[in-house]
Amino acid sequence: MWAFSLARVLKRVIEPFGRGSLWIAAATLCVVVLLVVVDVTGRYVLKIPLKGSVELVEVLMIIVIFGGMAATALAKGHVRVDVLIGRFPPTAQLAITACANLLAVSIVAIISWRNFVQGLYLKSGFYATGVLELPLWTFAIASSFFITVFAIAFLVDFFESLGELIVSGARNCLWLIPGVLVVIALFVLSFNPGMLPFEIEPGIFGLIGFLLLFALIFLRVYIGAAMGMITLLGTACMTSTGAGLSVLGMTSQTVASQFTWSAIPLFMVMGIIVSVVGFSRQLYDTAYTWLGHMPGGLASATVGACGAFAAITGESLPGVVTFSEIALPEMKAYNYDAKLATGSVCAGATIGVLIPPSLGFIVYGILVEQSIGKLFIAGILPGIILTTGFILSILFRCWRNPTLGPPGPATSLWEKMKSLKGSWSTAVLFVLVIGGLYMGIFTPTEAGAVGAFAAVVLAATTRKITSFRSVWGAVVHATQTTAMVFFIFIYANALTNFFATTKLPFALSEFIAGLAVPSLVTLFGIMVMYFFLGCIMNFIPALILTLPIIYPTVMNLGFDPIWFGVLIVVMLETALLTPPIGMNVFALSGIVQRSGIYNISMYSIFAGVTPFWFVLLGVIALLVAFPQIALFLPNLMMGG
Numbered sequence: 299m300w301a302f303s304l305a306r307v308l309k310r311v312i313e314p315f316g317r318g319s320l321w322i323a324a325a326t327l328c329v330v331v332l333l334v335v336v337d338v339t340g341r342y343v344l345k346i347p348l349k350g351s352v353e354l355v356e357v358l359m360i361i362v363i364f365g366g367m368a369a370t371a372l373a374k375g376h377v378r379v380d381v382l383i384g385r386f387p388p389t390a391q392l393a394i395t396a397c398a399n400l401l402a403v404s405i406v407a408i409i410s411w412r413n414f415v416q417g418l419y420l421k422s423g424f425y426a427t428g429v430l431e432l433p434l435w436t437f438a439i440a441s442s443f444f445i446t447v448f449a450i451a452f453l454v455d456f457f458e459s460l461g462e463l464i465v466s467g468a469r470n471c472l473w474l475i476p477g478v479l480v481v482i483a484l485f486v487l488s489f490n491p492g493m494l495p496f497e498i499e500p501g502i503f504g505l506i507g508f509l510l511l512f513a514l515i516f517l518r519v520y521i522g523a524a525m526g527m528i529t530l531l532g533t534a535c536m537t538s539t540g541a542g543l544s545v546l547g548m549t550s551q552t553v554a555s556q557f558t559w560s561a562i563p564l565f566m567v568m569g570i571i572v573s574v575v576g577f578s579r580q581l582y583d584t585a586y587t588w589l590g591h592m593p594g595g596l597a598s599a600t601v602g603a604c605g606a607f608a609a610i611t612g613e614s615l616p617g618v619v620t621f622s623e624i625a626l627p628e629m630k631a632y633n634y635d636a637k638l639a640t641g642s643v644c645a646g647a648t649i650g651v652l653i654p655p656s657l658g659f660i661v662y663g664i665l666v667e668q669s670i671g672k673l674f675i676a677g678i679l680p681g682i683i684l685t686t687g688f689i690l691s692i693l694f695r696c697w698r699n700p701t702l703g704p705p706g707p708a709t710s711l712w713e714k715m716k717s718l719k720g721s722w723s724t725a726v727l728f729v730l731v732i733g734g735l736y737m738g739i740f741t742p743t744e745a746g747a748v749g750a751f752a753a754v755v756l757a758a759t760t761r762k763i764t765s766f767r768s769v770w771g772a773v774v775h776a777t778q779t780t781a782m783v784f785f786i787f788i789y790a791n792a793l794t795n796f797f798a799t800t801k802l803p804f805a806l807s808e809f810i811a812g813l814a815v816p817s818l819v820t821l822f823g824i825m826v827m828y829f830f831l832g833c834i835m836n837f838i839p840a841l842i843l844t845l846p847i848i849y850p851t852v853m854n855l856g857f858d859p860i861w862f863g864v865l866i867v868v869m870l871e872t873a874l875l876t877p878p879i880g881m882n883v884f885a886l887s888g889i890v891q892r893s894g895i896y897n898i899s900m901y902s903i904f905a906g907v908t909p910f911w912f913v914l915l916g917v918i919a920l921l922v923a924f925p926q927i928a929l930f931l932p933n934l935m936m937g938g
Contacts (some may be wrong), residue, residue, distance in 0.1 A: 323365025431628025
């Protein structure tokens with residue numbers, strides 16, 4: 299089949315470039331870590347700050363972000379939503395996917411071109427960094443090359459999906475016609491906005507753009523590509539095609555080089571290193587020694603270990619993967635009820651969004667320009683309350699029905715104290731990172747770099763690192779995740795510019811604030827919206843898509859931005875445990891089926907999660923009733 303053959307040829311050609319770009323990006327990320335650590339050490343120990351370190355990190359981040367995009371695409375690692383497409387007939391699904399891939403190829407190719415044009419502009423104006431006077435055009439041209447490789451990787455996707463459609467039957471290719479016409483229409487209108495036969499009010503046009511964005515996303519267009527498409531189309535129709543193209547080029551450079559955003563890959567490196575070197579096993583053993591003798595002790599130990607693991611990873615899915623492999627075999631050996639066992643792993647992992655460093659808080663803080671350090675600290679007390687609530691829920695249920703989770707062997711106080719030795723590395727990392735943020739010593743970016751470096755040093759000291767390959771693998775993994783996240787981030791930022799020109803966020807904010815209903819009723823509606831969004835997509839795109847519109851409304855209602863950040867992050871994570879989607883449940887179900895540890899269906903896992911789901915709702919209710927739970931510690935911070 300010619301489409302498959304062409305896809306194979308392109309993939310064979312592009313894979314070395316994608317792999318090489320990824321390695322360059324990963325090596326650059328290592329340089330960024332060392333650079334920040336040297337700067338912090340020089341500033342606080344030697345009283346000699348590293349000249350130009352911030353601007354050097356900013357330009358190097360361009361390489362880190364764009365260098366990993368092609369390899370991530372070849373590994374099918376970029377984000378798109380598959381919920382709605384499953385409702386279509388199989389042939390229609392193949393056609394929709396092919397058209398979605400065609401749109402992605404086209405918009406990414408345009409972004410590559412605009413980055414090249416931006417590079418020529420920067421070169422002609424002799425633009426350079428302020429202190430080191432590094433020529434900015436070189437990084438723009440480099441990003442153009444990386445994005446070109448990225449576009450070709452998406453072209454491989456397109457030919458593969460086209461080949462699957464052709465194999466299903468030549469006549470089925472007729473299904474392509476409507477989708478291809480829509481893609482052509484979007485680009486024709488973007489380059490010829492004067493073709494619109496009538497004028498549309500800016501606010502109405504903003505609403506149309508918002509609905510069209512969601513339509514593209516639910517028709518399986520990669521989220522970053524859908525955002526880039528609507529940015530180009532919307533800006534062209536509101537101002538001009540040139541303005542739309544310029545936004546894509548400029549935003550690629552300005553957003554990728556923001557120093558604050560480099561906290562994301564740095565914390566990812568730290569969390570992945572902690573996961574791969576075995577600190578999680580030590581945490582579980584310590585928690586088991588302290589809690590295992592109680593009714594349901596193994597499940598409680600799982601929750602406790604997940605909470606501690608969250609303190610250094612900041613996301614729920616790593617907790618699901620890690621503790622399903624560690625805790626489920628132990629609970630199976632002690633005849634734990636399958637629903638309780640799987641439910642405790644899923645629920646315990648959600649603590650990762652609250653106990654810092656939390657990726658959700660980093661995303662929220664960047665998008666609404668709030669202190670990431672304060673958000674981290676704001677999550678500590680709610681995280682402790684949530685962990686305690688989960689453990690009390692397990693104790694009560696196993697006390698009522700001992701067959702659910704029989705207690706494990708009792709341990710002496712000496713054994714408990716001795717077990718703490720196994721988790722000292724985690725405690726050191728937590729104190730170093732969060733203590734530095736709380737005292738105002740580190741910025742979040744610096745805390746991420748220091749934490750990543752300290753994780754490697756601690757792993758080497760405790761002989762957890764057996765080879766350089768494990769550390770390199772963690773850095774490469776973090777680089778790919780960074781590419782996935784920033785493909786959405788960058789063009790969400792560009793999309794925000796379009797929505798700002800339509801005045802939609804401000805009009806919606808004034809409308810909602812003017813409704814004759816109590817502010818808590820409005821807040822409830824917003825929380826319900828986030829709950830349903832969290833059921834169908836990851837929290838990162840959910841926040842990026844909605845905050846530019848929702849945040850001004852929340853501020854007009856007089857709510858505290860730090861408290862609101864904690865609230866919506868918990869709500870989105872609650873949705874990850876909720877049917878019919880429940881991404882954490884899906885992930886655990888796949889692991890259980892492959893391992894064969896428990897013979898349990900996905901919906902039985904949902905049933906096991908339900909008691910913990912009510913605990914999460916209880917914590918949300920507490921946060922609404924007593925905002926100081928989230929605000930007490932941030933108000934005590936240096937400069938708070």
